[in-house]
Amino acid sequence: MTAQDFILKTYNANVENGSVKWSSPSNIALVKYWGKKEHQIPENPSISFTLSDCKTITEITYSKKEGNDFSFDVYFEGEKNEAFKPKIQTFFERIEAYMPFLKDYHFKIETSNTFPHSSGIASSASGMSAIALCLMSIEQELTDAVTSSAVEKSFFNQKASFLARLGSGSACRSIEGELVVWGKNESTESSDLYGIKFEGDVHANFNNxxxxxxxxxxxxxxxxxxxxxxxxxxxxxxxxxxxxxxxxxxxxxxxxxxxxxxxxxxxxxxxxxxxxxxxxxxxxxxxxxxxxxxxxxxxxxxxxxxxxxxxxxxxxxxxxxxxxxxxxxxxxxxxxxxxxxxxxxxxxxxxxxxxxxxxxxxxxx
Structure with a gap:
């Protein structure tokens, strides 16, 4: 897969509105990612445990609008939050080439964490991955995509991880579990563009x-x-x-x-x-x-x-x-x-x- 494969070519511009809600977990790296190139590409590979209960729950409600600007409001824990807007604005700017419908809609983004904010748990990983997943579900709705087959479900997860990476590098490791690898290496199936579920043998000692x-x-x-x-x-x-x-x-x-x-x-x-x-x-x-x-x-x-x-x-x-x-x-x-x-x-x-x-x-x- 290349970045070009994730560009949405056509979509149904007549969908007026809808909503979608995802929960996405944080993760904890075992081999650490530290240092990156342009476009959120890691300098070294990493592997992480996906967590279970420490997660972000995000609902995005979207409605058709006029104009050619990004339009969104962010609510955190039920309160309108202006502090989060610049990061999401940057995120939208980075992913617009892959999701050209972003300027067609106004988005109400309502998000909350199951863990305390600024508690040292990777809230950017869970938060940006949750938004990316919501946007992928919206893309799915606009293209009438069907993700029941393994190949199509795989593409959904790959693109969600690809998008999440452009919001926060480690967010690409929060889409799947239990172990996820990110960054090209010779030891495992891997990619710089998105996280990949680790498919190697895992001993029962690591269950739960x-x-x-x-x-x-x-x-x-x-x-x-x-x-x-x-x-x-x-x-x-x-x-x-x-x-x-x-x-x-x-x-x-x-x-x-x-x-x-x-x-x-x-x-x-x-x-x-x-x-x-x-x-x-x-x-x-x-x-x-x-x-x-x-x-x-x-x-x-x-x-x-x-x-x-x-x-x-x-x-x-x-x-x-x-x-x-x-x-x-x-x-x-x-x-x-x-x-x-x-x-x-x-x-x-x-x-x-x-x-x-x-x-x-x-x-x-």
Whole structure:
């Protein structure tokens, strides 16, 4: 597939109105994407767990209009939100070539999250993927497309992921589950243009894998991910980092098949720390971890050493900690989180989740 394949050639301009509603989950990368080229193309491949309960629910109501401008209103948690409009305006400008009907309609975009905003969960991933899916359902309505066959359903998901990527890179990994690969590599079926469901062998050890997100710091990051990605240009360790990501993805493919949880821990934790090492060695340099982030990491290491547990951590580009562990250890790890780790969270707040199947169509009318 190329970008040209996603250009909508013809559509029914006589459809007056309609509405569609999707839920789309966040995701947590195991091999991290950090650094991008033009047009939201990743510098290195990544693979992520799709989450189950941490998701964005978005409804778009559309109605025919006159004029040749983008027209939309955004509501977040029931309140009109002007702060989100510039990002969606940019998104519409990027995807207009692939969805020429965008200026034919006024869109009312109503969105909400099942998790607290600015909680360190990738809301841009769930949010932009939910919008992309809604727009794909509208395209489907305007073209009378039928997605019952495997090929057509595949195209729907590919284009939704392609569009989501143009809103937020990691959003392309939120369309499907349970594991999604994004970025060309030699180890797996992959593409720079969209995320692809990982179809390699996955051992039963990873079934219903758990992710508890510790909300160490609910504040806005002092450096945005967009700025952080840009700082990989000219980074002294960028070339080595990109090569490391390819190597770790190849290793992780083997680990997922074998069920080797000790090897899984090494790759996942190393990837998390490498991500933050890139931030600390860029110019300008910055640190997104907080003191309590390090406290949590050390407590996890001590607990693992003492008990033999297979619990581990990963981090996004922020201070909060994703605690990953097999479903078989759910009881003991949650007790550890409640008794030991919760005190390092703001207001002892954490969110329990697990890997999920991907986005879901809720309403189409």
């Amino acid at each position: 894998y758990q992710d508890t997100i510790l909300l160490v710091d609910k504040g806005e990051k002092q450096v945005s991910s967009t700025v952080g990605h840009q700082l990989m240009y000219g980074h002294p360790f960028a070339k080595e980092r990109f090569a490391q990501a390819h190597d770790n993805l190849a290793k992780l493919k083997t680990i997922l098949a074998s069920g080797d949880l000790n090897a899984f821990i090494k790759i996942v934790e190393s990837e998390a720390l490498t991500l933050h090492a890139m931030m600390m060695t860029s110019m300008p340099y910055f640190i997104l971890m907080k003191p309590n982030t390090l406290e949590v990491i050390n407590k996890i290491w001590a607990f693992r050493m003492k008990t033999g547990s297979k619990v581990c951590f990963t981090l996004d580009a922020g201070a909060n900690v994703h605690v990953l562990y097999p479903e078989s250890e759910k009881e003991i790890v949650l007790e550890f989180i409640e008794k030991v780790l919760a005190k390092y969270c703001q207001n002892e707040h954490y969110i329990c989740d697990q890997i999920g199947k991907g986005a879901e169509l809720l309403i189409k009318s």
